[in-house]
Every structure is written in C-alpha cells, then in structure tokens.
Amino acid sequence: MNSDTPARNTKVMNRFDLTSRLIAKLKNEEAVIGGIGNTNFDLWAAGHRPQNFYMLGSMGLAFPIALGVALAQPNRHVFALEGDGSLLMQLGSLSTIATLAPKNLTMIVMDNGIYQITGAQPTPAATVADIVAIAIASGLANSAWAADEEDFERLIEQSMSAAGPALIGVRIDDKPGVGTTRRDPVQIRERFMHGMGVREPL
Amino acid sequence: MAVAEEKNSPGTSETSWHGIVLQSLKRNDIRLVPYVPDRVLTTLIRNLYADPFFTTFPAAREEEAVGIVSGAWMGGMRGAVLMQTSGFATLANVLASLAIPYQIPLIMFVSERGTLGEFNYGQSLVCRTMRPVLDSLAMEHHTITRLDELEFIVDRSIKQAITTQAPVALILSPLLTGGKVFDK
Numbered sequence: 001m002n003s004d005t006p007a008r009n010t011k012v013m014n015r016f017d018l019t020s021r022l023i024a025k026l027k028n029e030e031a032v033i034g035g036i037g038n039t040n041f042d043l044w045a046a047g048h049r050p051q052n053f054y055m056l057g058s059m060g061l062a063f064p065i066a067l068g069v070a071l072a073q074p075n076r077h078v079f080a081l082e083g084d085g086s087l088l089m090q091l092g093s094l095s096t097i098a099t100l101a102p103k104n105l106t107m108i109v110m111d112n113g114i115y116q117i118t119g120a121q122p123t124p125a126a127t128v129a130d131i132v133a134i135a136i137a138s139g140l141a142n143s144a145w146a147a148d149e150e151d152f153e154r155l156i157e158q159s160m161s162a163a164g165p166a167l168i169g170v171r172i173d174d175k176p177g178v179g180t181t182r183r184d185p186v187q188i189r190e191r192f193m194h195g196m197g198v199r200e201p202l
Numbered sequence: 203m204a205v206a207e208e209k210n211s212p213g214t215s216e217t218s219w220h221g222i223v224l225q226s227l228k229r230n231d232i233r234l235v236p237y238v239p240d241r242v243l244t245t246l247i248r249n250l251y252a253d254p255f256f257t258t259f260p261a262a263r264e265e266e267a268v269g270i271v272s273g274a275w276m277g278g279m280r281g282a283v284l285m286q287t288s289g290f291a292t293l294a295n296v297l298a299s300l301a302i303p304y305q306i307p308l309i310m311f312v313s314e315r316g317t318l319g320e321f322n323y324g325q326s327l328v329c330r331t332m333r334p335v336l337d338s339l340a341m342e343h344h345t346i347t348r349l350d351e352l353e354f355i356v357d358r359s360i361k362q363a364i365t366t367q368a369p370v371a372l373i374l375s376p377l378l379t380g381g382k383v384f385d386k
Contacts, residue, residue, distance in 0.1 A: 059295075064268075064269030073279075090262075090266055100259060
C-alpha cells in the first residue's frame with residue numbers, strides 16, 4: 001500500500017481475510033464473481049462454492065459479468081470482487097451499473113495501488129485517485145471505504161438490503177493470493193450455472 | 203443515400219432488415235441487448251427500446267457489453283451485443299479469454315463499416331482486421347448481404363450458438379443495411 005494515497009482514515013487489511021469474512025456471511029446461495037488474478041485466487045482459497053465464478057482473463061470484467069448475473073436473477077444477491085488495477089480498465093462500467101441500478105449487486109474493490117501479481121508495480125491511480133470518489137461521481141451514491149474489518153462486515157450486511165447497488169472500497173496489503181484457482185474454464189462455468197439453478201448436472 | 207434511407211426507414215415492418223433482426227431475437231427469447239451504437243443501428247436500437255420485451259441499454263465499451271451478456275447467460279437470461287466494426291476490433295482479448303474458453307454462446311451483431319463506400323480511412327483499415335481475428339479464433343461468422351437470407355442466417359446462427367455453446371458474429375453488410383455514407 002502506498003502511503004502517499006489520498007487521505008483516507010482506513011485500515012490496511014488483507015484480501016484473503018476480507019474474502020473469508022464475506023463468504024462466512026453468505027446464507028442464501030448468493031453469487032460471487034471473482035476478478036482476474038489474486039482476487040479470485042483468494043475467493044477460491046476461502047472455500048469453493050458452486051455459486052462462485054472465477055475469471056481467468058478479461059481483466060476488468062468482474063463488475064460487468066456480475067451485472068449480467070444480477071439482471072438475470074433479480075431475486076439473488078450478487079457480489080463482485082475486483083482489484084483496483086482491474087477496475088481502472090473498465091471505469092465506464094460503474095456508470096452503466098449506476099444507470100441500471102440493480103439493488104441486488106454489491107461491488108467490492110480490493111485496493112492496494114499495485115499490480116501485485118505482475119511484480120507489484122504501481123497502478124497509474126495509486127498516488128492520485130480515489131476509487132470510491134470515482135464510483136460516487138459515476139453515479140453510485142452508495143459507495144464507501146471500509147474503515148476496518150468490522151466496518152466491512154457492516155457495509156456488506158447493509159448492502160444486502162439496500163435500495164440500489166453498493167460499492168465497498170477496501171485498502172489491502174501487498175500480499176499475494178493464498179491459493180490458486182484450478183484453471184478449468186468450462187468446469188468453472190458449468191458448476192456456476194448449476195449453482196445458479198440454471199442447469200442440472202448430466 | 204436514397205438506398206440507405208429506405209433501408210433504415212422507421213417502423214418494425216417484418217420486411218425491413220431491422221424488423222427481421224428484432225423478431226428473430228424475440229423468437230429466440232433474447233431479451234438483453236446492450237450496445238455501443240452505430241448510425242446504421244439507430245432504428246433497430248430505437249425499436250428495441252420501444253418494445254418492453256427487451257432490456258436494451260448502452261455500454262461504455264464493447265467488451266463491457268460482452269461481460270454483461272456472458273454473466274446474464276450464466277444466470278439464465280439470453281442476450282446479444284450490438285456494435286460496429288471498430289468496436290469489434292476491441293474484443294480479441296475477451297473473446298479469447300472469456301467467451302470461447304468458457305463456452306459462452308455470445309451473439310454479436312456487427313454493423314460493417316470500412317467497406318463499400320467508406321469515407322474514413324481509419325474505419326477502412328480496422329475493418330480489415332475483423333475477419334482475420336474471427337478466423338484466427340476459428341469463430342463462426344457470417345456476412346449478411348441479402349434481405350431474403352437474413353432471417354435464415356440470424357435464426358439458425360442464434361440456435362447454433364446456443365446449442366453448441368460457441369460465440370457467433372453476424373456482420374451486417376452495407377449491402378443489407380445501406381451502410382453509412384459521407385453526406386449523412
């Protein structure tokens with residue numbers, strides 16, 4: 001975490017710990033979309049669920065994919081986990097989501113200001129931009145930084161009964177993911193569709 | 203110009219190209235239609251908005267729209283993406299890392315710019331990358347030039363994409379749509 005990041009009174013937390021806290025809160029087969037790299041590695045490491053979808057490419061599309069799931073299944077809550085570097089690739093999607101305003105979508109941005117997986121280079125936003133401020137300016141009024149782990153859990157719970165989409169920013173450390181997702185895209189997609197109740201196994 | 207105007211005339215007539223596309227989407231239960239616009243697609247997009255069967259909206263980038271319909275497919279809702287040639291040129295990464303390896307029946311309608319009277323040099327160049335990209339990924343694609351073949355190609359291609367769980371690009375030629383000409 002770069003100490004020059006614009007002032008936020010937020011604790012630097014850990015991706016795997018936060019992901020585990022999220023998963024522990026899910027009681028209603030909520031969908032979870034894990035963005036490319038460490039974000040989905042930690043989702044995998046937190047314990048596979050049939051309602052998890054792991055991305056193996058297409059950097060930046062966790063929120064658009066989650067939006068699609070949320071539109072298709074308005075009665076199921078959908079979570080999306082995305083890194084700050086990934087989100088920078090697709091900032092326009094924040095406005096698309098704000099316009100469509102699905103109330104069953106919670107976006108979580110894991111912000112360490114670096115491309116950890118490629119060698120911890122800084123992102124262009126690291127020292128100058130505030131992801132939550134960008135989200136608010138994109139029309140996502142219900143966007144906030146989590147001050148600490150307890151605040152994160154509180155924001156997660158709040159988002160599940162919110163009147164519109166929610167975005168939660170979390171500052172995280174520079175640790176790599178704890179596990180490695182099994183890179184089997186067809187099986188990941190098929191299992192996810194079973195988890196979504198769209199298909200039955202053969 | 204006369205040809206272009208005639209082919210883009212308003213209305214949902216079953217005999218116009220955009221009317222046939224809209225009805226084919228409906229018949230195949232394709233409800234979610236995000237787009238990045240093209241002048242040629244104006245009437246189709248307007249008629250999609252006017253029909254409550256469809257959820258249609260603009261995306262900021264074509265790959266964003268691909269992500270949205272991919273998520274919707276996995277959630278049990280069918281979609282298609284509308285774009286123009288230059289938009290397709292931004293998609294190689296998402297096709298190769300999402301639609302194809304995850305076996306998602308991504309249905310794309312690409313309004314063809316860059317040929318048959320193009321006035322923008324950049325459009326004519328980027329158009330030349332489209333079919334080589336599709337071919338290099340061994341993707342199903344068809345260029346539709348004739349109104350009498352449109353319904354058959356669209357309807358069969360949608361059904362094939364879904365049953366074989368593979369993406370398809372349907373390229374709408376200026377011969378079909380009238381295209382975009384310099385004085386418009």
